Amino acid sequence: MIARRAAAALLALAMTAGIAWLSRVPTNFGADADAVIRLSWRVEGVPVEACRTRTEEELAVLPVHMRSPQECASAIAPFALDVVVDGKAAVRDTVFPKGVRGDRPVYVLRNFPAGAGRTALSVRFEAVLAEGAEPGDGVATIYAWDGEVDLAAGDVALLTVDGAKNLVLRTPEAP
Amino acid sequence: MINRWKAQGGGLGVRALARLDAAFNGLYTWRFNPLYHSGALVVACFAVLLATGLYLLLFYRIGAPYESVAAIDAQWWGGRWIRGLHRYVSDLAVVAAILHGFRMFAQRRTWGPRALAWVSGLVLLGIFFVCGWTGYVMAWDVHGQALAVEGARLLDALPVFSEPLGRAFTGEESLPGAFFFMNLFAHIALPVGIALFLWVHVSRLARAQLLPPKRLLWGTVGLFAIAAVAWPPPLGPEADLLKLPATMPADWVYGFWLPVARAMAAGWVWVVGGSIALLALLVPVWTKPRAEKRPPPSWVNPRYCTGCEQCFLDCPYEAISMVDRDDGREGLVGWVDPAKCVSCGVCAGSCAPMGVGPPGRTGRDQLARVKDFLAEARPGSGDVVVVGCMHGAAGSVGSTAVATGLAAVDGLAGAPASAEAQEPRVFPVGCAGNLHTSVIEYLVRAGAGGVMVAACPPRDCRSREGVKWFNERVHHGREAELQDRVERRRIAVVYAAAGEGRVLRDGVERFRSRILAMEEAPAERDFDVGVECELDEAVP
Numbered sequence: 001m002i003a004r005r006a007a008a009a010l011l012a013l014a015m016t017a018g019i020a021w022l023s024r025v026p027t028n029f030g031a032d033a034d035a036v037i038r039l040s041w042r043v044e045g046v047p048v049e050a051c052r053t054r055t056e057e058e059l060a061v062l063p064v065h066m067r068s069p070q071e072c073a074s075a076i077a078p079f080a081l082d083v084v085v086d087g088k089a090a091v092r093d094t095v096f097p098k099g100v101r102g103d104r105p106v107y108v109l110r111n112f113p114a115g116a117g118r119t120a121l122s123v124r125f126e127a128v129l130a131e132g133a134e135p136g137d138g139v140a141t142i143y144a145w146d147g148e149v150d151l152a153a154g155d156v157a158l159l160t161v162d163g164a165k166n167l168v169l170r171t172p173e174a175p
Numbered sequence: 176m177i178n179r180w181k182a183q184g185g186g187l188g189v190r191a192l193a194r195l196d197a198a199f200n201g202l203y204t205w206r207f208n209p210l211y212h213s214g215a216l217v218v219a220c221f222a223v224l225l226a227t228g229l230y231l232l233l234f235y236r237i238g239a240p241y242e243s244v245a246a247i248d249a250q251w252w253g254g255r256w257i258r259g260l261h262r263y264v265s266d267l268a269v270v271a272a273i274l275h276g277f278r279m280f281a282q283r284r285t286w287g288p289r290a291l292a293w294v295s296g297l298v299l300l301g302i303f304f305v306c307g308w309t310g311y312v313m314a315w316d317v318h319g320q321a322l323a324v325e326g327a328r329l330l331d332a333l334p335v336f337s338e339p340l341g342r343a344f345t346g347e348e349s350l351p352g353a354f355f356f357m358n359l360f361a362h363i364a365l366p367v368g369i370a371l372f373l374w375v376h377v378s379r380l381a382r383a384q385l386l387p388p389k390r391l392l393w394g395t396v397g398l399f400a401i402a403a404v405a406w407p408p409p410l411g412p413e414a415d416l417l418k419l420p421a422t423m424p425a426d427w428v429y430g431f432w433l434p435v436a437r438a439m440a441a442g443w444v445w446v447v448g449g450s451i452a453l454l455a456l457l458v459p460v461w462t463k464p465r466a467e468k469r470p471p472p473s474w475v476n477p478r479y480c481t482g483c484e485q486c487f488l489d490c491p492y493e494a495i496s497m498v499d500r501d502d503g504r505e506g507l508v509g510w511v512d513p514a515k516c517v518s519c520g521v522c523a524g525s526c527a528p529m530g531v532g533p534p535g536r537t538g539r540d541q542l543a544r545v546k547d548f549l550a551e552a553r554p555g556s557g558d559v560v561v562v563g564c565m566h567g568a569a570g571s572v573g574s575t576a577v578a579t580g581l582a583a584v585d586g587l588a589g590a591p592a593s594a595e596a597q598e599p600r601v602f603p604v605g606c607a608g609n610l611h612t613s614v615i616e617y618l619v620r621a622g623a624g625g626v627m628v629a630a631c632p633p634r635d636c637r638s639r640e641g642v643k644w645f646n647e648r649v650h651h652g653r654e655a656e657l658q659d660r661v662e663r664r665r666i667a668v669v670y671a672a673a674g675e676g677r678v679l680r681d682g683v684e685r686f687r688s689r690i691l692a693m694e695e696a697p698a699e700r701d702f703d704v705g706v707e708c709e710l711d712e713a714v715p
């Protein structure tokens with residue numbers, strides 16, 4: 001009887017300790033990289049308008065009040081993202097505006113594993129405009145950053161767009 | 176192929192469960208076996224979480240989440256162990272819920288009328304997980320950060336949000352108080368969902384047992400409270416979005432998926448996770464036996480029904496209602512809703528005129544079977560006949576386990592037989608609650624020295640309340656009661672779960688010895704209480 005009760009108590013303690021241990025298992029979720037270069041920004045899209053002249057036949061089938069000689073379609077231009085890390089192309093991609101109709105801002109969120117120490121980084125983010133398309137006034141079409149990033153183990157370097165529409169680097173040391 | 180796999184899979188699960196149950200019964204007795212109370216333990220955990228959560232809420236500040244949790248942790252006299260208890264018990268809730276689900280799956284209590292409980296149980300488990308994740312994000316340590324960042328990455332793979340959620344966790348700006356307010360709101364609102372789905376979960380049960388026995392309840396809470404005092408869960412370093420999380424104390428009950436998810440593309444995580452969730456939700460479909468193997472629902476024979484309402488009162492699944500008669504007689508008649516009936520047969524044991532029960536397992540069917548059973552070999556005055564529930568130990572012990580009429584009871588057709596001469600003769604029934612007391616009387620009157628009913632431990636009864644009602648019928652005069660003329664000394668009950676053949680054999684041996692002793696003392700046997708009392712009174 002005493003042995004059974006002792007065994008029951010021990011098992012209860014072991015089960016409790018097991019569940020408590022499961023609640024605090026030492027884990028390293030960031031072990032796959034020494035450091036990370038993170039690109040994260042949101043930029044307004046570059047609206048572009050493509051127009052063509054309607055033919056006489058096309059105009060004839062339209063109601064009188066809708067016979068505009070030009071047919072225009074407006075859209076937000078995608079951006080080309082080029083990232084070169086230590087002289088090697090890390091990303092070459094096209095980023096489309098968000099939204100079902102593609103009329104929302106353009107977002108970038110990418111993480112690149114990097115080693116501790118200095119890393120050469122070159123980023124170019126440029127609107128892809130159709131030939132002859134004209135962006136509106138004051139709309140930035142090119143964002144670029146070139147330089148070296150000095151990272152310690154466990155650091156995240158953040159490249160983002162500031163209020164002046166320039167790519168800027170933030171690190172734990174210079175947030 | 177699928178059916179063979181189903182049979183083998185179910186068999187493996189049941190065997191593993193039987194071994195575990197037997198081991199735990201040996202240590203804690205069936206009354207306090209935590210495996211039998213896994214579902215009730217989840218509810219108990221929920222109650223503890225509400226109580227401890229209310230305390231923590233008093234000190235939590237959305238403007239300074241980490242600092243406020245650190246301040247709670249600094250309360251060595253209260254906050255620290257209450258937070259520890261909150262966290263450990265939330266882990267226990269998930270572990271107990273998974274064990275409960277495994278029990279239901281292994282025992283094939285997942286399909287038909289039980290499908291609602293299965294699906295709502297899975298939803299409950301899902302809500303527990305989400306609630307746990309929001310709790311970790313509330314603390315805003317590195318573990319909360321890892322959960323939030325990974326969760327945002329996964330949610331961004333869905334075409335739902337106009338702006339990627341993940342951008343909130345890039346480190347561009349500090350997280351706004353609104354984020355922590357929303358997170359806190361979710362953490363408080365989700366328990367409302369838990370309460371709601373808990374109600375749905377037990378909605379088809381009569382007299383649902385929501386809490387474990389007090390000793391188990393307070394023993395469990397006490398143990399985890401001691402663990403929280405002696406070994407409080409650590410608060411990790413504060414989240415820093417411009418730092419990679421280093422080694423940290425992570426909760427693998429709530430965060431088991433993090434290492435796997437981080438290594439996969441978000442879309443694939445949804446595909447794999449969604450497939451697993453879908454497979455689990457469809458368990459009621461793929462575990463449902465083919466039509467010819469499904470146990471038929473109970474049925475009321477209006478000719479015999481007296482409208483006494485006992486079956487209506489006893490049904491553990493609220494599948495029976497009383498309706499107006501349409502046969503010209505006055506009063507009510509029982510009606511079984513086949514969509515709610517799990518074919519447990521408890522109604523058959525409750526009906527004195529034997530007018531209700533699943534086809535082949537009514538009181539009348541049992542009496543017909545017991546006649547055949549006795550025709551095979553008539554028991555002597557020193558013999559013990561075991562009337563055994565086929566879900567318990569009697570399902571694997573016995574020499575004449577002819578499962579006539581049980582072919583459709585959860586695949587128990589043809590209970591295993593043993594040729595060993597010393598094995599007791601077993602008269603099989605689907606559940607002790609299904610057994611009609613007339614069968615016991617018939618066996619005793621046919622000359623059996625004793626009748627031992629081998630039932631499952633009450634909290635493991637597949638029919639929920641079968642054992643409880645059986646005891647009431649034998650000892651407390653509940654309809655359909657065992658008649659007074661049956662000598663109670665010749666009736667015994669042993670609780671022996673599927674893996675406890677030895678408990679059953681020991682019980683039978685002890686009972687047989689008692690019966691033999693009674694047979695060898697004829698003066699005792701002929702003792703008549705009424706006559707003796709009259710004689711006593713007559714003496715001046």
